[in-house]
Amino acid sequence: MAVELIKERKAVAMTGNQAIAEAMRQINYDVVAAYPISPQTELMGFFAEYLANGLVDTEFVTVESEHSAMSAVIGAAAAGARAMTATAAQGLLYMYENLPIASNWRLPITMVLVNRALSAPLNIHCDHGDAMTARDSGWIQLFTENSQEAYHSLIAAVKIAEKALLPAIVNMEGYIVSHTIGNVNLLTDAEVREFIGESDWRTNVPHPLLDTDNPVTYGATALPDYYTELKYAQHVATFEAKKYVKEVLEEFNQLAGTDYKIIEPYKLEDADFAIVVMGSSAGVARTAADQLREQGIKAGVLKIRLFRPFPYEEVAEALKHLKAVAVLDRHDSANGLASPLFQDIATTLYHLPERPMLHDFIYGLGGREVTVEDMLRAFNRLINLYTGRETRDRYVEYLQVRE
């Protein structure tokens, strides 16, 4: 059995990848399947060392591709295992075919996505382009700001996935979080294992393949007579998942003394202008908002933690009274309209009788550094658009481009 290594809570300095590997050790997954891709490689390396030293019971399937990584965790989860993989960018796209299958089958798989820009041009640094491709895959998606949050989120995600019976992605930004040392308060092994509960193939999924006395068919064809009903079942499950995310985060807060919510408003109650953002840039945006408040401008920030299912009710409540909102998209959908987060926010606010003006900024592509000055520029442009001092011909603009 897995060794109990951390018997008392402790604070350590860790990179995001180390923190995730630590969470994986404590969770003690039944099956992990992965294929190397930067910036995820290091994470699996740390985990493999735990394995090599007998600290976990996990079966580590070192597959020959990401497509097989997702296939193997689907096979493992359908068999009844608590299964996990991690990838980034091209790796996610290569395995993509299997993502909607995992979610329609309601398999509680967890995946760490170490966010990296999509090719071309090839780039190994952070943006959210990979996560955005999975936005319609039916997976729960959590975004995280730092190593601490990534560590906590993976532990919570195991329980969220198993309660909601949906697969879950924990996004951790490549290099910015994955390779940057930060303070991480570790829970004890016993606390983590008690929180997620013991893995049992009979109960992890409702119909395990390993139950040969009750044989089941996974992956039947459904033609026009049933396809709609089977998609509707998933549609309902996805809407209901938000409830489980809230429940589990609340349980987790009680355990760890944290205050995680599905969205994180910062000084929004009395704000006129706000930035909506996900991931590590939230901290930069908060600093910019504070600086503006010193100048008498009522600025705030909304950080989205739960990206899928999109918490539209909470977001509408948080933003409805604002004058103008800048949505920061760390990805360009190149669709001739605007990027995904903007579209989600716009859809969310459309139904309100009165709604803030919206503007979309594309920022931080391919690891481009995000500074307080960038955030101030976004705020200023937004305020100038709102007051009519400046005009626009599009809803979407690049924030940091050299023209």
Next chain:
Amino acid sequence: MAKRKKFVNIPVLTHLAEESHEWPYENPLAPGHRMCPGCSIPPIVNMALLEYGKDVVTGSNTGCLEVTTGVFPYTAWTVPWIHVAFENNAAVLSGAEAAYRAFKKKGKIDKEIHFVSISGDGGTYDIGFQALSGAAERNHNMLYICYNNEGYQNTGYQRSSATPIGAFTKTTPVGSKIVGKEEKRKDLTLIMAAHEIPYTAQANPFNYKDFTRKIRKSKDVKGFKFINVLQSCTLSWRTKPEDAFRVLKLATESLYWPLYEVIEGKFWRINVKPSKPKPIEDYIAMQPRWRHVLKMPEILDKIKEEIYTKWDFLLRMEKLSKELAEDLGFTLDEIFEMSWDEYQEKVKPKLKEKTYLS
């Protein structure tokens, strides 16, 4: 599980019932599936899985077997079965097998469960080759059966890398400039043997004794097993439904589809040696998809060259294997007939001694 009514849906299975040591369960593939009349997939699946019993997890890539056996809300599978996509069943079952090992080592599951993937040549030779090669290299304890009908039959017969030279398919039509497929078929059995997996075999459901013996062998061998089974397609080969097994019989009798088996890439044994091989023309003549080549001596010559040089190669491999077996103090038959545990215990140490330690 209560014994249910036993279904016998084709004549060859009545023979099997007499041959087999046990007939404890209903057919793994229940009647009511949607395969074509005269399709030889169902007997392959039933013969194979009957030998494995009920504690088995099976799966398939997308293909004929998949689309005809699980159409929601019905299923023809009486054993656990999983289909994810076209190319990944080897990876899917490797994950399921890893899950089983994880619970087994923690003492959370008692029974012995086997893993069997059954997929067509498109999902095996072509799009699924990477997942197959990966699972083989990682040596998961599973059997992979390829039912090889030499083309993409589920999508209406396009060429695959298993399609033989000269054959008509919808992507290699017979035209005035190009006649059918221009390239010879890929020899996947050789490729899998080169992976040095514990057990590789080529089989033919017509030779059901040989086929089911190979399946039993695979059940005993620990690690990755690959069996390539020729399967006639009444729809695309355009053979008559009632000729399914006649054409398969000729495939082996004409040396087009030799039956042989390989242990760890080291010991090669040919299972059927026709004393007087039938002319390949007889085999080709039964298949309207291919018989135009009978009037084309150049293509026919290439077909013959491929078949006879391959047969010669196999004879030579068997000869070398016999020599190796004798050097170790066994006959080749003894090596193939002993259990896997015995092989590990008796043959492996001697193999080590005779080769790299000497």
